[in-house]
Amino acid sequence: MADRQVDFLLVGGGAASAACAEALRAGGADGSILLVGREPDPPYERPPASKGYLRGESARADALLHPPEFWAEQGIELLTRTSAMKLDPAAREVRLSTKETVGYGAALVATGANVRRLRLDGGALEGIHHLRALGNADALRADVEGVDEVVLVGGSYIACEVAASLTAMGKRCTLVMEETLPLSRGFGETAGAWVAEMLRSRGVELVCGDPVERFAGEGRVSGVVTRSGREVPAGAVVMGTGAVPDVMLARAAGLELGETGGVACDACLRTSAPGVWAAGDVCEYDSVVHGRRVRIEHWEVARAQGRAAARGMLGSPAPYDEIPYFWADLADWATLEYVGPAERWDAEVVRGAPDEGAFSILYLHEGRVVAALAVGRPEDLDGARALIRARTGVGGREAELADPARPLAAA
16 A cells, blocks of 8 residues: 555656656646655756866756756655665555655656676775766765876776866876777767877877776775786776666566666657656667667756656657757867767768868768767758658768768758
8 A cells, every 4th residue: 555646756866857857747747746866966967977067167056957946846746865666567656765655647767877887806996986976076076186197997978078077187097998999889980080089189098909907906096907917007097887777676566678778668668567658778769760679878868758758648658759869078178969879880971071170970871871970060960860860861972961061951
């Protein structure tokens, strides 16, 4: 027997749940909304944790999606420092860490992701950081105050973004990665080479194709030892080794999981349990745009999916057909904008001049545009979205697409 009943229960205190709550109210929902999050802060933007907030250029309050009073003004009950311990889809109930059991009419699972932890010798040494939340940024900023050399493990967004931020803070940074070039797994060799050159030009050292084997030090980390035996000095280490969807609650509840480990959803973001939707990092959905099931980890995507789930909760489910968009700022050096994603591609069309810092790359698979990256050419993104959505071949028009003077939509 539930201790109380709510109309809408949103599990997860991040961008997806916040957007869902906003959209429910904007869409006319006048029932009760309960948003449950395990973090101490109200919903906030995660990107500043590796950028302005980490560098001390912005305050904690600046990252919040809304002022603290917003939630009460909108009639949205917000429980921070609270976890959902058990989901019972048959009874439509959730047991919280407060020992309270809450019944719901409709629920959103937006439990986000957890950092991927590598099991390496020395991994428990002090000075090794993972960055996911504002609290992690606080700890990292304080820890590197007396440190000169920082090693970033991985060639990911987080590793590159934090390297840029710490370099701007006066630290000497080295990226150690198994990839041949930073960001090359998602963006390819052309973009990876550009990112590598940009990082090196700012003083960031790169150790590529030589993954971490173990950490050196006694009590506190003093270095990173690579597979080849090279030891890179480190006063602190930041792990940029990705994240894994947090599906503990969903798995225990018997929700169907997808091939990438997320919560399996249909095109409308409905899970296998009636009355339960998913959004954000855990959502693995049937994409009408991509023609396959995808799961995308990014703050912008989580917001869009939260709004889409709200429409379904309000009785108007529709296929989620937005072209995913995300971006990365490398300090004030460059902004990378991307629409896609491309799981695979067999050709690239480059528009503009990478060596001049303004270019875009169209990724083609079997003659179709499936993704695009833009640096200094945001005007190319709308045209790229149209080409992705069209899902038609561009064979024979590669030269037109590569002409930076020609509007992409007209190619």
